[in-house]
Amino acid sequence: MARLKSFADLERTKKRILSQRDPSKPCVTICSGTGCHAYGCEKVSQAFVDEVERNGLQGKVDVRRTGCHGFCERGPLVVIFPEEICYLRVKPEDVPEIVSKTLVEKKLVERLLYVDPVTGDRIVHEGEIPFYKHQSRIVFGNNRLIDPKSIEDYISLGGYSALAKALSEMSPEDVLETVKRANLRGRGGGGFPAGTKWETTRNAPGEVKYVIVNADEGDPGAYMDRSLLEGNPHSVLEGLIIGAYAIGSHEGYVYVRQEYPLAVENLSLAMNQAREYGLLGANILGSGFDFDVKVHRGAGAFVSGESSALMTALEGRVGEPRPKYVHTAVSGIRERPSSLNNVETWANVPMIINRGADWFSAIGTEGSKGTKIFSLVGKVNNTGLVEVPMGMTLREIINNIGGGIRQGKKFKAVQTGGPSGGCIPESLLDLPVDFDELTRVGSMMGSGGMIVMDEDTCMVDVARYFLNFLADESCGKCVPCREGIRQMLNILNRICEGKGEPGDIELLEELSEVVRDASLCALGGTAPNPVLSTIRYFRDEYKAHIEQKRCPAGVCKELIAYYIQPERCQACLICLRECPVGAITGSKNLVHVIDQDKCTKCGTCFEVCPPRFGAVVKLSGEPVPAAPPPGTEVVRRKGRGKGAQK
Amino acid sequence: MTQELSKIAQVVDKHEADESALIQMLLDIQRENRWLPKPALMWISQRIGVPINQIYQIATFYKAFSLIPQGRHSVSVCTGTACHVRGAPRLLDRVMDALNIRPGETSPDQKFTLSTVNCLGCCALGPVVVIDGEYHSNPPAKEFEESIATLD
Numbered sequence: 165m166a167r168l169k170s171f172a173d174l175e176r177t178k179k180r181i182l183s184q185r186d187p188s189k190p191c192v193t194i195c196s197g198t199g200c201h202a203y204g205c206e207k208v209s210q211a212f213v214d215e216v217e218r219n220g221l222q223g224k225v226d227v228r229r230t231g232c233h234g235f236c237e238r239g240p241l242v243v244i245f246p247e248e249i250c251y252l253r254v255k256p257e258d259v260p261e262i263v264s265k266t267l268v269e270k271k272l273v274e275r276l277l278y279v280d281p282v283t284g285d286r287i288v289h290e291g292e293i294p295f296y297k298h299q300s301r302i303v304f305g306n307n308r309l310i311d312p313k314s315i316e317d318y319i320s321l322g323g324y325s326a327l328a329k330a331l332s333e334m335s336p337e338d339v340l341e342t343v344k345r346a347n348l349r350g351r352g353g354g355g356f357p358a359g360t361k362w363e364t365t366r367n368a369p370g371e372v373k374y375v376i377v378n379a380d381e382g383d384p385g386a387y388m389d390r391s392l393l394e395g396n397p398h399s400v401l402e403g404l405i406i407g408a409y410a411i412g413s414h415e416g417y418v419y420v421r422q423e424y425p426l427a428v429e430n431l432s433l434a435m436n437q438a439r440e441y442g443l444l445g446a447n448i449l450g451s452g453f454d455f456d457v458k459v460h461r462g463a464g465a466f467v468s469g470e471s472s473a474l475m476t477a478l479e480g481r482v483g484e485p486r487p488k489y490v491h492t493a494v495s496g497i498r499e500r501p502s503s504l505n506n507v508e509t510w511a512n513v514p515m516i517i518n519r520g521a522d523w524f525s526a527i528g529t530e531g532s533k534g535t536k537i538f539s540l541v542g543k544v545n546n547t548g549l550v551e552v553p554m555g556m557t558l559r560e561i562i563n564n565i566g567g568g569i570r571q572g573k574k575f576k577a578v579q580t581g582g583p584s585g586g587c588i589p590e591s592l593l594d595l596p597v598d599f600d601e602l603t604r605v606g607s608m609m610g611s612g613g614m615i616v617m618d619e620d621t622c623m624v625d626v627a628r629y630f631l632n633f634l635a636d637e638s639c640g641k642c643v644p645c646r647e648g649i650r651q652m653l654n655i656l657n658r659i660c661e662g663k664g665e666p667g668d669i670e671l672l673e674e675l676s677e678v679v680r681d682a683s684l685c686a687l688g689g690t691a692p693n694p695v696l697s698t699i700r701y702f703r704d705e706y707k708a709h710i711e712q713k714r715c716p717a718g719v720c721k722e723l724i725a726y727y728i729q730p731e732r733c734q735a736c737l738i739c740l741r742e743c744p745v746g747a748i749t750g751s752k753n754l755v756h757v758i759d760q761d762k763c764t765k766c767g768t769c770f771e772v773c774p775p776r777f778g779a780v781v782k783l784s785g786e787p788v789p790a791a792p793p794p795g796t797e798v799v800r801r802k803g804r805g806k807g808a809q810k
Numbered sequence: 811m812t813q814e815l816s817k818i819a820q821v822v823d824k825h826e827a828d829e830s831a832l833i834q835m836l837l838d839i840q841r842e843n844r845w846l847p848k849p850a851l852m853w854i855s856q857r858i859g860v861p862i863n864q865i866y867q868i869a870t871f872y873k874a875f876s877l878i879p880q881g882r883h884s885v886s887v888c889t890g891t892a893c894h895v896r897g898a899p900r901l902l903d904r905v906m907d908a909l910n911i912r913p914g915e916t917s918p919d920q921k922f923t924l925s926t927v928n929c930l931g932c933c934a935l936g937p938v939v940v941i942d943g944e945y946h947s948n949p950p951a952k953e954f955e956e957s958i959a960t961l962d
Binding site for chain 1: 828829830831832833834836837864867868871872873874875889890891892894895896897900903904907927928929930931932933934935936938945950951952
C-alpha cells in the first residue's frame with residue numbers, strides 16, 4: 165500500500181475499497197470478542213472457512229472475524245449479511261447446516277434464532293432482538309461490521325474521514341471548540357470535560373506535549389474498553405490523532421493492560437497499518453502535521469489507572485500516584501503537559517468531528533451528553549456490553565435490555581462505578597443514568613461496570629469484597645488509604661463472621677470520612693463509597709449481621725448452616741455422593757443428615773439437590789433443628805416431580 | 811544461564827536499553843521465562859544503569875511479575891465482581907481443595923500455580939476458572955478434577 169499523501173487520496177482509497185466490494189455478497193461475521201473466545205468461537209470460525217471451501221463457495225462468500233458484538237450471554241454469535249440473520253450459541257457442528265441451508269438454499273436454521281421469552285416468537289435480525297433494539301450503538305456499533313485487523317474495513321465505513329476533515333478544514337482551535345461545545349465528558353470515571361482538559365494542555369507552557377489513551381481498565385466486572393480496543397482499534401487511534409492535533413502534541417502513548425493480549429495485538433497491528441497508510445508518522449495525509457504513538461503494557465496494578473500514577477509508570481517507574489496540586493494536564497509525563505483520556509472518550513471524538521457538536525449534544529441529558537457503554541453483568545438474564553444514551557433509566561437498562569433478573573429472582577441492587585462506586589437499591593431504579601445523578605445517590609459512573617445483584621447477594625459481603633480488593637490494590641504510599649481501608653476491612657470481616665459489635669456501623673462511617681478526605685488519590689478518596697452506599701440503603705442488613713448474627717441473603721459462611729428437611733428428603737443419594745468432605749450420612753430410603761461439625765458450608769448439597777425435592781435449605785440466625793433419629797425412613801411423595809416446589 | 815542471558819540481552823536490545831522501557835523488558839522476560847531470576851535482574855541493572863533496588867521495587871509492585879518459579883500449568887479463578895456475586899468464592903474453595911494450594915502458591919511438584927484475577931471479560935460464563943487458557947464455567951468439583959487429571 166502506498167502512503168496516502170492527501171485528503172483526496174483517502175477518499176479515492178475508500179472509493180476503491182467500496183468498488184471492489186459487492187454489498188449483496190453474503191458475508192458471515194463471527195464475533196471474536198473475549199466472551200465468544202471463551203466459548204470457543206475460533207473453532208466456529210475455522211469450521212466456516214472449511215465448510216465454505218468444501219461447498220465450493222470460496223470467493224462467493226466472505227467469512228469475517230469481527231470484534232465483540234456485545235451479546236455475550238448467547239455467544240458464540242454469528243451474523244450473516246446482507247440479510248443480518250443472527251444465529252446464537254453456534255457450535256462447530258451447526259456450521260455445515262448453516263452453510264447448506266442459509267448460504268446455499270437461503271433458508272433459516274430456526275433452532276439457532278433468538279426466541280423472545282415473552283411472545284415465544286423467533287427473531288431473525290440482530291437489530292430486532294430486544295437486547296439490541298433498545299440500544300444506541302454509535303460508538304460500539306461498528307465493531308460487528310469490521311475485521312479489527314483490517315484498516316480497509318475501517319476506511320470503507322468512513323474511517324479516518326474525521327481526521328481528514330479536522331486536518332483540512334479545521335484549525336486546532338476549531339477542533340477544541342467543537343469538542344468543548346459537544347461537552348464530551350471523560351468516560352473513565354470522573355467525567356471531567358475532555359475539551360477543557362485538552363485546552364489546559366494546549367495552553368500549558370512547553371514545546372513537547374503528550375496525549376495518552378488510558379486502557380488500564382481495572383474495574384472488576386468492566387470490559388468495554390477492552391472490547392473497543394480489540395474490536396475497533398482504529399477508532400481510538402483516529403480520536404487520539406485528532407486530539408493531538410487540537411492540543412499541539414506530536415507524541416502519544418496507549419497504556420494498555422498486559423492482561424489484554426488481543427487488544428495489544430490488534431492495536432499494534434492497527435498502528436503499523438496506519439503508519440503504512442500515512443495516517444500516523446510524519447506529515448499525516450500531506451497536512452504537515454506529525455504525530456506518532458507508542459504502546460506501553462501495564463503490568464497489573466489497579467492504582468496505575470490513576471492519571472499521575474499511569475504517567476509515572478510510562479516513565480518506567482513504579483506506578484504510584486503523586487499529589488496533584490499541579491494537574492497532569494500541565495505537568496504529566498516527564499513534567500510536561502499531558503492529556504489523558506479513556507479509550508471510550510477517544511473513540512467518541514471522530515464522530516463528534518464528523519457529525520458536529522450539535523448532533524452529539526442532542527443525545528443525552530442536560531449535563532451528560534452522548535452515549536455510554538456499560539458492561540451489564542451479574543444476576544441479569546442478558547449479560548453483555550450495552551450502549552445507551554445518557555439518561556436512560558436503570559430500570560430500562562436492566563429490564564428491557566438485560567431481560568430482568570436470572571431465574572425469576574428478586575432484584576436487590578445494582579452496583580455501578582466499580583470499587584469507587586456504590587450500590588443502588590430498587591427504590592432508585594427509575595434514576596436516569598448520567599454522571600451527576602449517579603454521584604448524587606452515592607455511586608458514580610466509573611468506567612461503566614453495572615453489576616446486577618439479586619436477593620441472594622449479601623450487601624455486607626459486597627462491601628467487604630470491594631474493600632478487600634482495594635486493600636490489596638492500595639499502593640501504600642499514603643496512610644489514610646493504606647491503614648484506613650485495612651481497618652474498615654477488619655471491621656467488615658468481623659461483621660461477616662458474626663463478631664460484629666454495636667457501634668461498628670458508626671465506626672465505619674467515621675473511618676470512611678477520614679479515608680475519603682485525607683487520601684492522596686482517587687483510589688482512597690472513593691474507597692468508602694461501596695461501604696457508605698450499602699450502609700445508606702441496606703442498613704438493616706448490617707444490623708441483622710451485628711445484632712441477630714444473621715445473614716439475610718444466606719451468603720456469609722460463618723452465619724449460615726445447611727440443613728436437610730427430613731420431610732422433603734427423598735434419599736436420592738446425590739448430595740451424599742457429592743459432598744466433598746463426607747459430612748452427609750444416610751442411605752437408600754433413609755433420610756440424609758448433615759453432620760454440622762464436619763460441614764464446611766461449601767454449598768454443594770444445596771446446589772445439587774434436585775429442585776423438585778428442594779430438601780436442602782440454608783438457615784441463618786436460627787438454631788439447626790435436631791437431626792431425625794438414625795434410620796428414619798423417607799416419606800415418599802406421591803406424584804413426585806409435579807406438585808413439589810422448592 | 812549463558813543461554814538465558816543471551817535471551818535477556820536480546821530483550822534489552824529490543825527496547826534499546828532505554829530506562830523508561832524497564833517495565834516492558836521485565837514483562838517480556840516474565841513471559842518468556844515465567845519468572846524473574848535474580849541474576850537476570852542484576853544483569854539488567856548493570857546494563858541499563860538502574861539500581862537493583864529500583865528494579866526490585868517494580869518487580870514486587872506489579873502483579874504480573876513473579877520472583878519465584880511458576881508451575882507448568884496455570885489455574886486462574888476470576889474473582890471479578892460479576893463472578894463474585896455468581897459464586898466465585900465457592901468455586902475458589904473447590905479449586906483450592908482440588909489443588910491443595912492457595913492463590914499465589916505453586917504446588918511443590920511445580921505442576922500448578924493458582925492465582926485469582928479481577929475480571930477476564932467473559933462475565934456471561936461466570937464464575938470462571940481458566941486452566942492453561944481454557945475457560946471453564948463454574949465446574950463442579952468432579953468436573954474440575956477431571957480437567958486437571960490429564961495434565962502432566
